[in-house]
Amino acid sequence: MAALLEVSGLKAFYGQTQSLYDVGFEIPTGGITTLLGANGAGKTTTLRAICNMVRTDGTIRFDGKNIRGMATEEIVRQRIAHVPEGRGTFTTLTVDENLRIAAYTRKDKQAVRDELERVFAYFPRLKERIQQQAGTLSGGEQQMLAIARALMLKPRLMLLDEPSFGLAPLIVLEIFRILRRINEEEKVSILLVEQNAALALDLATHAYVLETGKVVMSGPSDVVKNDENVRKSYLGY
Amino acid sequence: MEQFLQQIASGLANGAIYACVALALVMIYVSTDHINFAQGEMAMFSTYISWQLMDWGMSFWLAFILTVLISFAMGVLIERLILRPLHNAPVLSIIVVFIGLLAIFNSMAGAFWSYLIKEFPSPFPKAEFGIAGVIGPHQLGVVLVTLIVLGLLFVFFRYTPLGLAMRAAAQNPQMARLVGVRVDWMLALGWGLAASVGAVAGIMVAHIVYLEPNMMGGILLYAFASALVGGISNPAGAVAGGFIVGILENMVAYAGNQIEKATGVYIIGNGEKLTVALIIVIFVLTVKPAGLFGRVVVRRV
Numbered sequence: 001m002a003a004l005l006e007v008s009g010l011k012a013f014y015g016q017t018q019s020l021y022d023v024g025f026e027i028p029t030g031g032i033t034t035l036l037g038a039n040g041a042g043k044t045t046t047l048r049a050i051c052n053m054v055r056t057d058g059t060i061r062f063d064g065k066n067i068r069g070m071a072t073e074e075i076v077r078q079r080i081a082h083v084p085e086g087r088g089t090f091t092t093l094t095v096d097e098n099l100r101i102a103a104y105t106r107k108d109k110q111a112v113r114d115e116l117e118r119v120f121a122y123f124p125r126l127k128e129r130i131q132q133q134a135g136t137l138s139g140g141e142q143q144m145l146a147i148a149r150a151l152m153l154k155p156r157l158m159l160l161d162e163p164s165f166g167l168a169p170l171i172v173l174e175i176f177r178i179l180r181r182i183n184e185e186e187k188v189s190i191l192l193v194e195q196n197a198a199l200a201l202d203l204a205t206h207a208y209v210l211e212t213g214k215v216v217m218s219g220p221s222d223v224v225k226n227d228e229n230v231r232k233s234y235l236g237y
Numbered sequence: 238m239e240q241f242l243q244q245i246a247s248g249l250a251n252g253a254i255y256a257c258v259a260l261a262l263v264m265i266y267v268s269t270d271h272i273n274f275a276q277g278e279m280a281m282f283s284t285y286i287s288w289q290l291m292d293w294g295m296s297f298w299l300a301f302i303l304t305v306l307i308s309f310a311m312g313v314l315i316e317r318l319i320l321r322p323l324h325n326a327p328v329l330s331i332i333v334v335f336i337g338l339l340a341i342f343n344s345m346a347g348a349f350w351s352y353l354i355k356e357f358p359s360p361f362p363k364a365e366f367g368i369a370g371v372i373g374p375h376q377l378g379v380v381l382v383t384l385i386v387l388g389l390l391f392v393f394f395r396y397t398p399l400g401l402a403m404r405a406a407a408q409n410p411q412m413a414r415l416v417g418v419r420v421d422w423m424l425a426l427g428w429g430l431a432a433s434v435g436a437v438a439g440i441m442v443a444h445i446v447y448l449e450p451n452m453m454g455g456i457l458l459y460a461f462a463s464a465l466v467g468g469i470s471n472p473a474g475a476v477a478g479g480f481i482v483g484i485l486e487n488m489v490a491y492a493g494n495q496i497e498k499a500t501g502v503y504i505i506g507n508g509e510k511l512t513v514a515l516i517i518v519i520f521v522l523t524v525k526p527a528g529l530f531g532r533v534v535v536r537r538v
Contacts, residue, residue: 051415053411071414073419084412088412089412090404090405091408093401093404093408100398101402102417105398105417153416
């Protein structure tokens with residue numbers, strides 16, 4: 001299968017500090033790929049680098065086209081949706097506005113309405129809260145809102161940064177089930193960054209392990225899951 | 238009693254002007270965290286443009302609309318050309334630029350149109366209308382025009398996709414980029430709108446204060462007081478603050494006059510109006526820094 005996203009020789013810098021050294025990976029079209037690693041390994045930075053939110057070097061090809069150095073908003077318009085760490089809720093806007101903002105460039109009002117209904121089918125709870133200020137939602141609901149908003153961009157690739165962060169285990173399971181459905185039904189490829197390695201490896205077909213800004217291991221999830229180092233360091237048994 | 242109502246009415250008219258300028262200040266503040274000290278001088282410059290257009294023979298309202306459009310372009314240009322390169326500059330550099338802009342607009346107006354005071358026409362019919370004896374035609378017109386402008390802005394921000402994008406960009410620029418909003422352009426549009434609203438205020442107030450390069454100096458202070466009273470990060474609060482300050486300054490002067498009439502002791506009067514505004518600024522900053530309608534922002538550390 002052709003790779004949707006090819007990253008090679010990726011370096012990233014925060015000011016003078018280099019935090020990624022020569023990161024390379026590929027995301028197959030239609031697949032779910034996960035990036036694992038300890039705190040500070042560079043997982044979030046990798047996602048931010050793809051969207052040009054940090055200073056980078058190297059190549060990032062999306063659908064064969066080099067997108068490195070494009071402005072963040074233009075990268076998003078190539079239909080790469082980034083669900084950031086901390087969810088990025090527009091707290092003073094309503095749930096409805098949080099969702100519509102992702103479709104604001106689209107002229108076809110009816111299409112946007114259909115899109116909203118489709119998104120609500122995944123997240124019926126958001127529909128109940130449609131006129132509520134987004135800042136008043138619970139953590140799980142805000143995470144759902146962030147994913148729903150990303151869906152409104154009609155993405156081909158979704159970048160998810162720790163969707164399980166700070167949420168109750170049942171909510172996390174619910175969100176991961178929805179992610180699998182989104183992947184299958186909407187044909188959205190997913191790049192998932194997770195602390196919860198067991199969960200991520202269950203969902204993903206491919207995994208990359210980052211350590212201090214470098215890829216130290218990669219392969220199909222089943223293989224990575226059974227690797228002894230990964231088991232000891234990230235799965236804890 | 239009639240005098241009291243007159244004072245309230247004139248307070249409303251002044252308040253409408255303060256509300257517009259305060260809103261212009263707030264619009265730029267919420268998206269950039271900076272107070273544009275040149276907002277008043279930009280409005281004054283716009284007012285001269287409308288005077289020039291009328292001098293060339295245009296009707297008042299045609300000149301009004303053209304000036305609002307020109308001011309919009311001027312605001313966008315200032316953001317793109319002057320402030321864009323300073324995006325990551327320290328606050329102090331930006332303040333210096335604002336003060337520089339203030340001086341530039343002031344002296345440009347003086348150079349083009351001289352410092353001599355000019356009369357500025359009122360577009361509203363001289364005939365008595367409204368509530369006779371309480372509110373004059375120009376005052377009533379000013380209130381109506383500003384209410385229409387504020388209403389249009391409200392509808393724009395609340396109900397249009399572009400308005401939504403501008404609010405999102407102001408609230409969380411990074412996330413706005415991640416949903417494809419061109420945040421830099423939203424800032425420029427915000428500057429354009431602020432300049433337009435300022436122009437409306439300038440054109441409306443020029444008949445009252447007369448046209449001269451320093452006409453907006455005091456008004457900017459009142460507007461700043463209004464924005465602080467209402468909460469500098471809250472557009473609706475700034476508008477309310479404008480009307481509150483406008484009425485309050487007249488009430489204070491009125492009360493002073495009444496006291497003087499009753500006791501013969503002069504405590505406070507029309508001459509101290511600006512002082513009242515400054516006292517309000519200091520009072521609000523000390524007692525309720527977030528303003529009447531502002532939210533206290535708590536930062537996690």
